[in-house]
Amino acid sequence: MAALSIENVKKSYGSTQVLKGINIDIEKGEFLVLIGPSGCGKSTMMNSIAGLESITEGRILIGGEDVTHANPKDRDIAMVFQSYALYPNMTVRGNISFGLEVRKMPKPEREKQVQKVAQLLQIEHLLERKPAQLSGGQRQRVAMGRALAREPKIYLFDEPLSNLDAKLRVEMRAEIKKLHQRLGTTIVYVTHDQVEAMTLADRIAVMRDGLLQQLASPQEIYDRPANTFVAGFMGSPPMNFIDVTIDSSDSLTINAGQQQYQLPLPQGYDLSNYVGKSVILGIRPEMITEPVQHKAGLPEVAVLKLKTLLTEAMGADTMVLTQLGDKELNCRINPSHSVEINQHSEFMFDMSKAVFFDAQTEVLI
Amino acid sequence: MKQSYNLNINADATKNLSLLDSVKNKANRYLQQRSILQHLLRIVLYVILLTMAFIYLAPLLVMVMNSLKDVEEIRNGSLLALPQDPSLAAWSKAWGSACTGSTCEGIAPFFINSFKIVLPAVAISTILGALNGYVLSMWRFKGSDLFFGLLLFGCFIPFQVVLIPMAMTLGWLGLASSASGLILVHVIYGMAFTTLFFRNYYVGLPRELVSAAKIDGAGFFLIFWRIILPLSPPIIVVTVIWQFTQIWNDFLFGVVFSGADNLPVTVALNNLVNTSFGGKEYNVDMAAALLAALPTIVVYVFAGKYFVRGLSAGAVKGA
Amino acid sequence: MANQRRFTDMLADSMPKLVLAPSFLIVMVCIYGYILWTVALSFTKSRMLPQWKFVGFDQYDKLLNNDRWAVSSENLVVFGGLFIIICLVIGIGMAILLDQKIRQEGLLRTIYLYPMAISFIVTGTAWKWLLNPSMGIEKIVREWGFEDFTFDWLVNSEMVVFCLVIAAVWQSSGFVMALFLAGLRGVDSEMIKAAQLDGASMPTIYRRIILPSLKPVFFSAFVILSHIAIKSFDLVTALTGGGPGYSSDLPANFMYAHAFTRSQMGLGAASGVMMLGGVLAILIPYLYSELRGKKQ
Numbered sequence: 001m002a003a004l005s006i007e008n009v010k011k012s013y014g015s016t017q018v019l020k021g022i023n024i025d026i027e028k029g030e031f032l033v034l035i036g037p038s039g040c041g042k043s044t045m046m047n048s049i050a051g052l053e054s055i056t057e058g059r060i061l062i063g064g065e066d067v068t069h070a071n072p073k074d075r076d077i078a079m080v081f082q083s084y085a086l087y088p089n090m091t092v093r094g095n096i097s098f099g100l101e102v103r104k105m106p107k108p109e110r111e112k113q114v115q116k117v118a119q120l121l122q123i124e125h126l127l128e129r130k131p132a133q134l135s136g137g138q139r140q141r142v143a144m145g146r147a148l149a150r151e152p153k154i155y156l157f158d159e160p161l162s163n164l165d166a167k168l169r170v171e172m173r174a175e176i177k178k179l180h181q182r183l184g185t186t187i188v189y190v191t192h193d194q195v196e197a198m199t200l201a202d203r204i205a206v207m208r209d210g211l212l213q214q215l216a217s218p219q220e221i222y223d224r225p226a227n228t229f230v231a232g233f234m235g236s237p238p239m240n241f242i243d244v245t246i247d248s249s250d251s252l253t254i255n256a257g258q259q260q261y262q263l264p265l266p267q268g269y270d271l272s273n274y275v276g277k278s279v280i281l282g283i284r285p286e287m288i289t290e291p292v293q294h295k296a297g298l299p300e301v302a303v304l305k306l307k308t309l310l311t312e313a314m315g316a317d318t319m320v321l322t323q324l325g326d327k328e329l330n331c332r333i334n335p336s337h338s339v340e341i342n343q344h345s346e347f348m349f350d351m352s353k354a355v356f357f358d359a360q361t362e363v364l365i
Numbered sequence: 366m367k368q369s370y371n372l373n374i375n376a377d378a379t380k381n382l383s384l385l386d387s388v389k390n391k392a393n394r395y396l397q398q399r400s401i402l403q404h405l406l407r408i409v410l411y412v413i414l415l416t417m418a419f420i421y422l423a424p425l426l427v428m429v430m431n432s433l434k435d436v437e438e439i440r441n442g443s444l445l446a447l448p449q450d451p452s453l454a455a456w457s458k459a460w461g462s463a464c465t466g467s468t469c470e471g472i473a474p475f476f477i478n479s480f481k482i483v484l485p486a487v488a489i490s491t492i493l494g495a496l497n498g499y500v501l502s503m504w505r506f507k508g509s510d511l512f513f514g515l516l517l518f519g520c521f522i523p524f525q526v527v528l529i530p531m532a533m534t535l536g537w538l539g540l541a542s543s544a545s546g547l548i549l550v551h552v553i554y555g556m557a558f559t560t561l562f563f564r565n566y567y568v569g570l571p572r573e574l575v576s577a578a579k580i581d582g583a584g585f586f587l588i589f590w591r592i593i594l595p596l597s598p599p600i601i602v603v604t605v606i607w608q609f610t611q612i613w614n615d616f617l618f619g620v621v622f623s624g625a626d627n628l629p630v631t632v633a634l635n636n637l638v639n640t641s642f643g644g645k646e647y648n649v650d651m652a653a654a655l656l657a658a659l660p661t662i663v664v665y666v667f668a669g670k671y672f673v674r675g676l677s678a679g680a681v682k683g684a
Numbered sequence: 685m686a687n688q689r690r691f692t693d694m695l696a697d698s699m700p701k702l703v704l705a706p707s708f709l710i711v712m713v714c715i716y717g718y719i720l721w722t723v724a725l726s727f728t729k730s731r732m733l734p735q736w737k738f739v740g741f742d743q744y745d746k747l748l749n750n751d752r753w754a755v756s757s758e759n760l761v762v763f764g765g766l767f768i769i770i771c772l773v774i775g776i777g778m779a780i781l782l783d784q785k786i787r788q789e790g791l792l793r794t795i796y797l798y799p800m801a802i803s804f805i806v807t808g809t810a811w812k813w814l815l816n817p818s819m820g821i822e823k824i825v826r827e828w829g830f831e832d833f834t835f836d837w838l839v840n841s842e843m844v845v846f847c848l849v850i851a852a853v854w855q856s857s858g859f860v861m862a863l864f865l866a867g868l869r870g871v872d873s874e875m876i877k878a879a880q881l882d883g884a885s886m887p888t889i890y891r892r893i894i895l896p897s898l899k900p901v902f903f904s905a906f907v908i909l910s911h912i913a914i915k916s917f918d919l920v921t922a923l924t925g926g927g928p929g930y931s932s933d934l935p936a937n938f939m940y941a942h943a944f945t946r947s948q949m950g951l952g953a954a955s956g957v958m959m960l961g962g963v964l965a966i967l968i969p970y971l972y973s974e975l976r977g978k979k980q
């Protein structure tokens with residue numbers, strides 16, 4: 001039995017449809033990340049799960065129980081908000097125990113629970129402070145403490161790290177991951193940050209315009225994106241898209257203006273139905289590098305001469321923007337290798353992880 | 366003026382390019398002149414501001430001074446002269462024994478009437494405003510914005526267009542000429558403003574607070590009581606002060622809806638000033654006027670910040 | 685539990701509406717209902733008591749041919765116009781002067797604004813003495829040696845309306861000052877710095893940059909002042925009693941006199957409706973531009 005089932009959920013405001021039939025099943029103990037650009041419906045989806053917004057069609061089940069029309073308080077969920085939404089007039093202790101108090105938990109038990117949570121999150125020394133006296137990271141912890149105290153069936157996180165600075169965000173991300181592994185809780189986590197999604201999720205649900213684009217493990221999403229949208233959205237810099245024609249079962253031609261470039265096809269990729277047709281090739285920047293010795297001569301590798309437009313040293317590696325006909329390609333090279341701007345240099349294309357999309361539907365082949 | 370100096374310097378400078386010193390001298394002189402000019406301007410500025418302050422204060426000072434004189438001194442002397450033999454006789458007469466129309470008990474009973482009307486009216490309209498504002502900001506539903514618009518309009522109507530039906534309704538309810546009737550009227554027509562105040566304040570609070578409390582299991586009133594109300598003191602102060610001043614200073618509703626036993630102090634003051642048995646007792650009139658103004662002035666002096674905030678909150682549109 | 689809703693849940697869900705319901709009822713009845721009621725009355729020949737005998741536009745006819753109404757509406761135009769303009773000029777002027785890093789600004793602000801806390805009845809009573817020729821300003825100036833000085837507007841039916849303007853400006857201009865001062869303080873200081881670097885002088889900066897950015901403040905000040913002007917009833921009662929004769933009557937006084945003391949309910953209702961019309965004429969363009977502004 002799924003911990004949370006979202007069945008064909010639709011939601012519209014007047015004539016605008018925000019959710020257009022979403023289906024997701026979440027297992028107990030699973031960490032699911034909802035990701036998508038702003039306006040894709042992820043926050044509405046989250047609020048619908050919480051019961052803060054009602055849905056127009058479909059069902060939501062928590063632990064097998066239909067809660068489609070239940071009030072938030074009857075759903076056995078807890079939520080961590082982007083703005084934390086700590087009650088400003090209450091102390092940290094009050095914030096954490098409010099939900100327990102409302103649910104009529106006796107005082108001694110409440111105290112014990114607060115202590116337990118505070119210990120877990122290392123905020124025991126803050127219990128008597130007001131939210132205004134806390135730093136951003138401490139508020140974040142208290143917000144999580146408030147959710148943890150009730151030990152609900154499902155935790156909802158609504159972009160909980162987006163108000164923290166970069167360093168703290170990385171720290172808290174690790175903390176959330178550890179908590180999840182330790183407590184084995186079921187979590188639905190909304191974010192627009194793909195690094196968070198990749199690092200935290202057991203499974204990622206990519207949404208766009210109220211539709212689920214892909215629901216899969218992070219690696220699957222990265223390696224085999226369901227369509228060009230997912231491919232472009234996950235990964236930074238994004239995947240390169242190149243219009244190509246499939247020549248035969250083992251090679252393709254890049255359609256890039258006057259010049260003709262040939263590349264091998266990845267082995268085991270069945271493109272037999274597309275021979276002679278145009279498709280979109282998707283290749284990640286890290287698969288276009290400087291020529292490296294140990295790959296040279298492999299059947300899935302080819303070397304092309306490309307003009308360098310721009311280089312960006314990132315430290316661990318260098319991003320190079322190159323020109324291929326009328327297209328620009330992102331490549332990732334070793335910083336010890338140098339390329340001249342506006343000169344043609346050799347780049348090695350490793351096609352083993354290349355993917356192909358239908359030219360019309362933009363869906364993965 | 367500044368600009369013309371600038372031009373002069375530029376003209377001179379081009380003429381005497383070689384004579385840098387001369388230019389420097391001129392520049393220095395210009396700076397000196399400018400600072401003298403600025404000093405002068407500064408003095409003029411203060412003179413204007415102090416004169417204005419005097420004009421605003423004068424009526425109050427004249428009233429205070431003359432309320433301390435006796436009638437003879439007012440009639441023969443200058444309005445601006447200091448009282449030769451200050452006495453509080455006029456004040457005690459205004460408070461306890463001056464005639465206001467048919468009775469001669471001073472304005473004390475009406476002062477108390479005003480409090481009897483103002484306190485419940487302020488309390489009820491503030492509570493209503495807080496609850497309405499809470500719903501209209503945190504629990505919006507289809508049509509609640511429309512209702513807010515309809516209510517907002519109530520801030521602007523001239524009350525003359527509702528006076529007659531209100532008078533008739535109070536008559537039917539058996540509340541004509543009663544204090545409760547007057548309280549009711551003040552609550553009804555003050556509600557638009559109090560709701561506006563609270564709603565605009567609550568709109569500024571994060572709505573997630575309510576979401577979080579809902580998920581924590583709290584209901585409508587518990588959220589209001591435990592989360593929202595503890596955050597409301599600033600707007601409560603503003604609203605209470607606004608309502609207190611409005612209702613205390615009201616004359617129209619007082620004169621139309623109150624009966625002889627519950628006239629508010631503004632109406633009584635007007636009666637007192639217009640009652641003349643024998644000679645006009647200006648000193649008593651002035652003392653009575655000051656007494657009638659005292660509560661709101663005290664509020665203003667001690668809570669002026671909130672008073673101004675209320676005024677501008679009432680001023681700003683409904684968004 | 686499935687799809688079944690418990691009664692308490694339904695009650696909880698409709699709580700916001702229940703709480704709002706009494707206010708909704710009050711607004712619909714005591715504002716909109718009463719307005720319609722007054723409109724209906726204005727079409728009847730009601731005198732001391734309502735009589736539901738409809739006479740069409742007779743009361744409006746009577747109103748427009750009534751000299752006292754003509755005087756009072758003319759007074760409103762003169763009084764309202766001058767009151768608004770002078771308050772705006774003084775208010776803006778003083779706000780700018782006070783914005784020059786003045787010492788004791790708080791004290792001065794308090795002094796300028798305190799009249800706003802006072803009832804119009806008290807204001808009217810105070811100015812009645814000051815403007816009274818035999819006691820007030822005229823007498824004082826004559827005592828200073830200007831024997832021929834006359835300042836008898838209060839008893840001069842041609843000039844008495846200006847007395848209303850003086851007292852009302854004294855009471856309300858400080859408020860306009862406070863509004864504009866708040867507005868000035870809200871102007872982006874970087875914008876002013878940029879203009880200074882562009883070489884603009886302070887007067888130019890005020891005229892070309894700061895004041896234009898205060899357009900919303902002008903608007904609210906205008907709406908509030910016109911609202912005060914149309915509602916002015918207590919000031920007239922206390923300062924002039926409408927006199928000499930009815931030369932300083934305003935529509936609000938006309939309405940009160942006819943509806944409540946002269947048993948001309950129909951006529952009083954008609955004049956109330958006309959006042960509402962006046963407010964709407966000012967309010968609707970304001971709300972319209974507000975709403976349009978919000979959409980953009």
